[in-house]
Amino acid sequence: VTVARQLTLRHDDDAVEIVRRHLGHLVCDPAAAASPLFPGGQTAADQALSGFRVGGYARRRSNVWPDEARGASRLSPYIRHGLLQLGRVWDAVGDGPAADVGKFRDELLWQEYARHLYARVGSRTAQPLRSLPATGSWTYSQEPLPTDMACLDHVATELTETGWLVNQTRMWVASQWTVRSGHDWRAGEDWMFRHLLDGSRAANRLGWQWTIGAGTGQPYGFSRWQVERRAPSWCASCALAAACPIEAWPTTGSAVTIDGPAEIRHLPSDAEALERVAGPTSPAGDGQPDAVWITAESLGDADPALAAWPDLPVIFVFDEPLLERLQLSTKRLVFLTECLVDLAVRRNVTAVIGDPAEVLSGRSLATTFAPVPGWRRVSAAAAQLRIHPWPWLVQPTTGTVASFSAWARATRAPVAPRNAKR
Numbered sequence: 001v002t003v004a005r006q007l008t009l010r011h012d013d014d015a016v017e018i019v020r021r022h023l024g025h026l027v028c029d030p031a032a033a034a035s036p037l038f039p040g041g042q043t044a045a046d047q048a049l050s051g052f053r054v055g056g057y058a059r060r061r062s063n064v065w066p067d068e069a070r071g072a073s074r075l076s077p078y079i080r081h082g083l084l085q086l087g088r089v090w091d092a093v094g095d096g097p098a099a100d101v102g103k104f105r106d107e108l109l110w111q112e113y114a115r116h117l118y119a120r121v122g123s124r125t126a127q128p129l130r131s132l133p134a135t136g137s138w139t140y141s142q143e144p145l146p147t148d149m150a151c152l153d154h155v156a157t158e159l160t161e162t163g164w165l166v167n168q169t170r171m172w173v174a175s176q177w178t179v180r181s182g183h184d185w186r187a188g189e190d191w192m193f194r195h196l197l198d199g200s201r202a203a204n205r206l207g208w209q210w211t212i213g214a215g216t217g218q219p220y221g222f223s224r225w226q227v228e229r230r231a232p233s234w235c236a237s238c239a240l241a242a243a244c245p246i247e248a249w250p251t252t253g254s255a256v257t258i259d260g261p262a263e264i265r266h267l268p269s270d271a272e273a274l275e276r277v278a279g280p281t282s283p284a285g286d287g288q289p290d291a292v293w294i295t296a297e298s299l300g301d302a303d304p305a306l307a308a309w310p311d312l313p314v315i316f317v318f319d320e321p322l323l324e325r326l327q328l329s330t331k332r333l334v335f336l337t338e339c340l341v342d343l344a345v346r347r348n349v350t351a352v353i354g355d356p357a358e359v360l361s362g363r364s365l366a367t368t369f370a371p372v373p374g375w376r377r378v379s380a381a382a383a384q385l386r387i388h389p390w391p392w393l394v395q396p397t398t399g400t401v402a403s404f405s406a407w408a409r410a411t412r413a414p415v416a417p418r419n420a421k422r
């Protein structure tokens, strides 16, 4: 039995200091600090959204370097932790150029698709879903990325220092790690997850499965060509410029189609099966809650349970046994703590460090359903729960989640017509 420690947060608390003092035993880099790019909290999330201009997004989204050439929104840490709900971001770009709005909204749908897939398949997304390489498996290895290639060195430094990468360089990492080096993607996925401020098992695993071909049968090949196109100055400064190890296209071999979990293609069409995956569609449960329990999935002011119970105190649990296993970066825990400190400007917030099942045991709480396996496990410990619906962008159905385009058809997700496949 772990002994839970409780912190009442104040709006002027220093998040880095809190992490050093109370959570330092749970991180992979105890001496590190906050991300220089992403302050946590609703206030910072609102500023990031109001500062984003979607114009030029379609053309510039995949640019890597220089920084000014990039077109990605950098909203992902706020979206991942529910400070910006997908519906709000969707509406916020409505008056931009049609092609950019269509492309950007499609990416929001990829996030929604990742959540639907994970809600349905859960921890089995750690297994290849649809295909394997011809060799049958990858060796599990913690071997880091090569440091003598300027491109990968820049990317690894950016990830560990800022906690964020553009989509393009995430694909470079995943492809180098697995398609070229033959290492098991799960070690690479764990490494990226440890550092990404937007790291979610839902989107990270989907991204890895998609890049290495485990989700589609078609691995993404990484070579010098992409670096010259997306970050031209990196090759010029590389010690291996005249002997580039990725000059040629990688041999990807052919993938073997596998069955994967049956529920990818459909769920039993009964309301109970769907509710287990998607949560309730209207507030459920009973009892008079004495606090609102918030989770890392939904830390924003618009969290449905927070909004429904404006006068109740708020509790957040740092899941000590889980964090001990994950060894996340300091930046990630500082980001979460900043979110709580910012919330403490408006609400009475207590953070507890311990085992959530023990901390919540026997309590009467209000909360928002979260479409992740951990929520189901932990929420079962509370004696009484008032459960508020998850704010889906597209309501889940019992239809297929086997691929983005099949899912989009099954849910009638509003994909921009020319982007239905990619």
Ligand SMILES: Cc1cc2nc3c(=O)[nH]c(=O)nc-3n(C[C@H](O)[C@H](O)[C@H](O)COP(=O)(O)OP(=O)(O)OC[C@H]3O[C@@H](n4cnc5c(N)ncnc54)[C@H](O)[C@@H]3O)c2cc1C
Pocket: 061, 071, 072, 073, 074, 075, 076, 077, 079, 080, 107, 108, 109, 110, 111, 112, 114, 165, 166, 167, 168, 170, 171, 174, 196, 198, 199, 200, 201, 203, 204, 205, 206, 207, 208, 211
């Ligand atoms: C190997 C790999 C790992 C990834 N891991 C994660 C992860 O852990 N968490 C995560 O949120 N995204 C992940 N992605 C998806 C994507 O790279 C990031 O969402 C995006 O780069 C975040 O930057 P942005 O906010 O500027 O994105 P933008 O391009 O501005 O897109 C806006 C939003 O759309 C969503 N989005 C964009 N692309 C994708 C995508 N391919 N899949 C799912 N959602 C998307 C994100 O919420 C993003 O914030 C991963 C992609 C790959 C290839």
